[in-house]
Amino acid sequence: MKQTTLWADFVVRNYEVDVHNRASIVTIANYLQEAAGQHADHLEIGVRDLLKHDWTWVLTRLKIEMQHFPAQQEVIKVLTYPIGFDKYFVYRNFILFNAQEEEIGRAQSTWAVMDIQARKMIGVPEIITSISLPTDPPFVEQLKGRVAKIKAPQYQESFKVRWFDLDTNNHTNNAYYLQWVIESLPEEVLKNKQLASVDIMYRMETVWKDEIIGKAESTDDQSFVHQLVRQSDQKELAQAATTWR
Amino acid sequence: MKQTTLWADFVVRNYEVDVHNRASIVTIANYLQEAAGQHADHLEIGVRDLLKHDWTWVLTRLKIEMQHFPAQQEVIKVLTYPIGFDKYFVYRNFILFNAQEEEIGRAQSTWAVMDIQARKMIGVPEIITSISLPTDPPFVEQLKGRVAKIKAPQYQESFKVRWFDLDTNNHTNNAYYLQWVIESLPEEVLKNKQLASVDIMYRMETVWKDEIIGKAESTDDQSFVHQLVRQSDQKELAQAATTWR
Structure with a gap:
């Protein structure tokens, strides 16, 4: 039985902090990428599984909201799970907790599948849409709308x-x-x-x-x-x- | 009783590999830095301990020899320990193993202590020279000589x-x-x-x-x-x- 959600734990390393001595946003994005990758592998829809069909995952959107950026040696526990699909996109959410299991942030991501030979996006294939979604996930809000466009760069x-x-x-x-x-x-x-x-x-x-x-x-x-x-x-x-x- | 050697385990993450799908040399250097930092903290000579005296660690030389660069999700076990001191330098060695405890690489490092206010190196202070060194470490070769100078850049x-x-x-x-x-x-x-x-x-x-x-x-x-x-x-x-x- 495959797990519909996955927990991944990280301890902030000394080279992962920024000038403020906190896990940088790049570190956080990397942790999310690692957690998503581990879960996709577990569900047998990871990069290696898609490559058998000459497909790969493409991240098309990522939104991260952080209440607290942990310091060196602090624990970050990431809970992640897919929340749904439409024709071209797969949606995956994340909640980040500290060692006391208090929420410190959350994130939403949108993914597409690319055919490597044709170099274009394909509809979400059945090996992905056939996975089980979690029945009662804590955070199911889906990314909608667009990011505002820049008008006059300063x-x-x-x-x-x-x-x-x-x-x-x-x-x-x-x-x-x-x-x-x-x-x-x-x-x-x-x-x-x-x-x-x-x-x-x-x-x-x-x-x-x-x-x-x-x-x-x-x-x-x-x-x-x-x-x-x-x-x-x-x-x-x-x-x-x-x-x- | 402080431990004279430290083991730090790492699992190569999906954002830590290079185009060859292997842990990059940057990743390896970061793992060494993390292992050294963990051991220094344990010995109470870490960055935070030195900062109390307005000192900090400065890496002055690093040599890494790798027989094998592990792939994504492979385990790297780093054994690290200081091997000695002289007036201005502290020497620390590393051996890297895979999950089967076969050696995949080794490294040597040289460190100095800088006075942050004066912005200059000081002799290795007594809080560092008073730590116990391992009695029978597997690899004690010390970095000597210099790196050859570049003559005509190509x-x-x-x-x-x-x-x-x-x-x-x-x-x-x-x-x-x-x-x-x-x-x-x-x-x-x-x-x-x-x-x-x-x-x-x-x-x-x-x-x-x-x-x-x-x-x-x-x-x-x-x-x-x-x-x-x-x-x-x-x-x-x-x-x-x-x-x-």
Whole structure:
């Protein structure tokens, strides 16, 4: 009998914290990716299972809301489970707890399946839609609508895709997009504020040595909209929104 | 009674592998850093203990030799222990094993203690030299000599220090230096060869947005010498040597 939910435990390591000595948002996104991967493997719909059909998973959207970023050596317990499907998308939610099982954050993700040869998205295949969903999960809210578009960028920063940013598909691991979104903000925000939420829509993949432009615009004192663009062809790679406290 | 050696176990996570689907050298360096940190904390000579005296640990050299890079979900067991001191340096060794307890690699490291206010190295303080060393450790070879200097760079690549490359001291985490050393090599090496060893001497710290130039020169078919330089003042940040198979 397959488990419809999965718990994954992490202890924040000393190289996983940022200048504030807290697990960075990149670390949190990586933990979510690891928990989702472990559960998908358990359900026999992991990357290796899809590869047998020449398919792979593509993350299309990720929203993370954090009440508390744990410090070094603190425990993070991630509960994750799929909440549903539609024709092209699979939805998976996450709740993050501390060692005392108090909620410290939650996240929602949207995934599609890509045919590797055709390089295009396919309808969610039956091996995925046939899995059992949890009957009474604690958090079933589904990501809807869109991320607000940037209008007049006020801040801009450039990045180059590094060799070690790549995953086994030779594409940039999605957590680096999140990193570049955040890093496009002014120093004063990064140094003095704490991230409360990030919502990112992934549009295009990037490869080694691509030059990425991160643009940001403040919508109010505590909020920004963001866009990542590839320098060479000005294609939009991602749209995002962040809130800060 | 404090333990003179420490075991730290890691399971390679899905975001910790490189394009070859193996734990990257950056991942390995991070595991070593975590194991060393855990042991130093246990011995009450960790970063937090040194900070009480306004001191901090500085990694001055790291040599890693790998026979095998484990794949995703494989276990890596790290055994670590200090092997000795001299006036300015503390030496710590590591052996890496797979789940079957077969050796897959070993590493040596050299550390100094910096006075944070004076920003200079101090002699190894008594709280460190008073710890007990293991009586019969399996691997006591100490790093000696120097890394060969680069003469005529053949390859060059540039990098910019990212916000999330920084540690809690606002300085670049040492594993990124290793990343830039490797990434300065030509694509053909990164794609077709496997790293056998890296030996790096750390010279200077770097901060956010510093531009780093990585230079490399092949010394034979399977070996390179490397240098990292800061663009703005041409100061040498690190010297390294790598071998490949």
